[in-house]
Amino acid sequence: MSQAEWDTDDEIEEKPFNVKYMKRMMRYLVPYRRLMTAVVVIVLFNMLLSLAEPIMLAYIIDEGIIKGNFAVIHILGSVLLGIRLISWLFSFMHTRWINFTGQRILFDLRQQLFNHLQSLSFRFFDGRPAGKIMSRITNDTNAIGELINGGLITMVMETTHLLGIVVILFWMDWQLALLSFTMLPLLYWIIAKLRPKIEGSWSRSRATMSAINGNLNETIQGIRVIQAFSRGRINNEKFNGINTRNKEAFMKAVTLESTVYPLVEMIGMIGTCIVVWYGAVRVMEEALTLGFIMAFINYLWRFWGPLSALSKVYSQLLSAMASAERIFEILDTEPEVTNSSKARELPTIRGEVVFDNVSFRYEPNKPDVLHNVSFRVQPGQRVALVGPTGAGKSTIVNLLMRFYDATGGTVRIDGMDVKEATLESLRKQMGIVLQDSFIFAGTVEDNLRYGNEGATDEQLVKAGESVRLDRVVAQLSHGYRTEVEERGSKLSVGQRQLLAFGRVLLSDPRILILDEATSSVDTETEQHIQEALQTLLAGRTAFIIAHRLSTIKDADLILVVENGRIAEQGSHEQLMEKGGIYANLVLTQLSMQESVILQTST
Numbered sequence: 001m002s003q004a005e006w007d008t009d010d011e012i013e014e015k016p017f018n019v020k021y022m023k024r025m026m027r028y029l030v031p032y033r034r035l036m037t038a039v040v041v042i043v044l045f046n047m048l049l050s051l052a053e054p055i056m057l058a059y060i061i062d063e064g065i066i067k068g069n070f071a072v073i074h075i076l077g078s079v080l081l082g083i084r085l086i087s088w089l090f091s092f093m094h095t096r097w098i099n100f101t102g103q104r105i106l107f108d109l110r111q112q113l114f115n116h117l118q119s120l121s122f123r124f125f126d127g128r129p130a131g132k133i134m135s136r137i138t139n140d141t142n143a144i145g146e147l148i149n150g151g152l153i154t155m156v157m158e159t160t161h162l163l164g165i166v167v168i169l170f171w172m173d174w175q176l177a178l179l180s181f182t183m184l185p186l187l188y189w190i191i192a193k194l195r196p197k198i199e200g201s202w203s204r205s206r207a208t209m210s211a212i213n214g215n216l217n218e219t220i221q222g223i224r225v226i227q228a229f230s231r232g233r234i235n236n237e238k239f240n241g242i243n244t245r246n247k248e249a250f251m252k253a254v255t256l257e258s259t260v261y262p263l264v265e266m267i268g269m270i271g272t273c274i275v276v277w278y279g280a281v282r283v284m285e286e287a288l289t290l291g292f293i294m295a296f297i298n299y300l301w302r303f304w305g306p307l308s309a310l311s312k313v314y315s316q317l318l319s320a321m322a323s324a325e326r327i328f329e330i331l332d333t334e335p336e337v338t339n340s341s342k343a344r345e346l347p348t349i350r351g352e353v354v355f356d357n358v359s360f361r362y363e364p365n366k367p368d369v370l371h372n373v374s375f376r377v378q379p380g381q382r383v384a385l386v387g388p389t390g391a392g393k394s395t396i397v398n399l400l401m402r403f404y405d406a407t408g409g410t411v412r413i414d415g416m417d418v419k420e421a422t423l424e425s426l427r428k429q430m431g432i433v434l435q436d437s438f439i440f441a442g443t444v445e446d447n448l449r450y451g452n453e454g455a456t457d458e459q460l461v462k463a464g465e466s467v468r469l470d471r472v473v474a475q476l477s478h479g480y481r482t483e484v485e486e487r488g489s490k491l492s493v494g495q496r497q498l499l500a501f502g503r504v505l506l507s508d509p510r511i512l513i514l515d516e517a518t519s520s521v522d523t524e525t526e527q528h529i530q531e532a533l534q535t536l537l538a539g540r541t542a543f544i545i546a547h548r549l550s551t552i553k554d555a556d557l558i559l560v561v562e563n564g565r566i567a568e569q570g571s572h573e574q575l576m577e578k579g580g581i582y583a584n585l586v587l588t589q590l591s592m593q594e595s596v597i598l599q600t601s602t
């Protein structure tokens, strides 16, 4: 599937039947093959029982009611009742089993997708909207689950039903059977003409519904910006447009459906009328019995049900094909960054980091964003990455964490190429705190333990104290057990930052990466963050994407990144002496600070 399909608003709802996908979907049934075989046997047996009913009814009429033979009425009546009871029991069993296997298949598929998604590299998520990935895991798995579960059983059941009815009708009276099928071509024509229109409207209704969901999602996520820009009225109009399209598509589908199905029934009725008329003549001629005609009409009525069920399963099948393609595309995407065949555990590291002529590009056909980057960091050194926005600072960090693999050159930690280390042993020894730290739903404690589930309570409290989180926690209603809600929405930006520091401190990484704390926090929190930082950085190699002069000045090594290159490197003093880009940057910052001081003091 092309990237373009991820980018479009409407996903293709149906695809032609594909044997390969079908076989692959059927594989999910394999673990439940015994249960499914039992279901098919029961369903077929039930079908045979139900096909016997009209014939028995005919016998009751002809031999019992007309001839006044109560024994026939009693015996066959009891048999009919018995059949109903058995059918009910079997239906109960097969519905339960189908639901059970259906849920299991959905469970397996969702689990497989979820596990796989977690192993996929950043590049996969770069170009794919989260909403669409989520919809694949929920809607598309449902579509597949419904098909391999209910749909296939319906197909087996209704095809046998249909065949059984046709055979019985021809066996009873082939001329009458042919006569009753005279309406079939008309019926076929109507269904073939109108069904795609109905399906099209339903598909539009679903597509507009997903646009409604997308719009709602964006509105809730972006409510602050929406209100700040007073976009309410414009957004209402936009939503009104999508909402109207959804309503119209739904109304069209319902109107078409309510026209087609009575039409189908009416045509069925015409077929039945022909049989009644012709049958009545033959009953009067005593060529056929009343019971016979009743049974014939009964079978005829049953003929339309399977036809309509099968046509529904067919469109279900085609939409499951589209879902299968999307799901298998995800499952077939191999993680780009993986453990190589000769990957080794990275022993406890000292923290020496070397970038040796490293180049990198995010996409194969795009230009490099890093060009021949080389530097060496000694264990325990503090490195500040500075440079304009888009220069490549985060990219350097991404390569160190192996979120992506360098396209040229090598990244070495303690002399070992990171590509030769197992991902887990590498990332376990690294810690990262981003500018906007992601906090998970759960308690403060859950978030702190995220990188070290086995930490003792004392370690937890100590980590909290070390990063000044204890003062925040003291104000919370349930201390460390306080729920912080999704994304830590109950905490301020600064508090979230301290929590993220605590989390990383408890995981005790050897190399630490920090996207320097935001400036959007108050002076007191800022001071706490600075103090927390000192504890956090002690004894570790640290990479700081630095914006504040104080952090930059204190660094052991400053890397000035510009246009994907290390334009300058050295200590503050060395770079100031050089009088290049860095010195200019510092002078600009200082003059800005001075002018702010001057402005506030006048």
Ligand SMILES: Nc1ncnc2c1ncn2[C@@H]1O[C@H](COP(=O)(O)OP(=O)(O)OP(=O)(O)O)[C@@H](O)[C@H]1O
Binding pocket: 126, 362, 363, 369, 387, 388, 389, 390, 391, 392, 393, 394, 395, 396
């Ligand atoms: N996932 C991505 N896919 C494609 N291009 C990307 C991706 N991430 C970053 N880039 C591009 O790579 C270049 C370097 O980006 P990077 O995020 O490393 O810059 P930065 O120096 O960290 O910037 P900032 O200070 O604004 O965070 C930019 O031109 C950016 O557009």
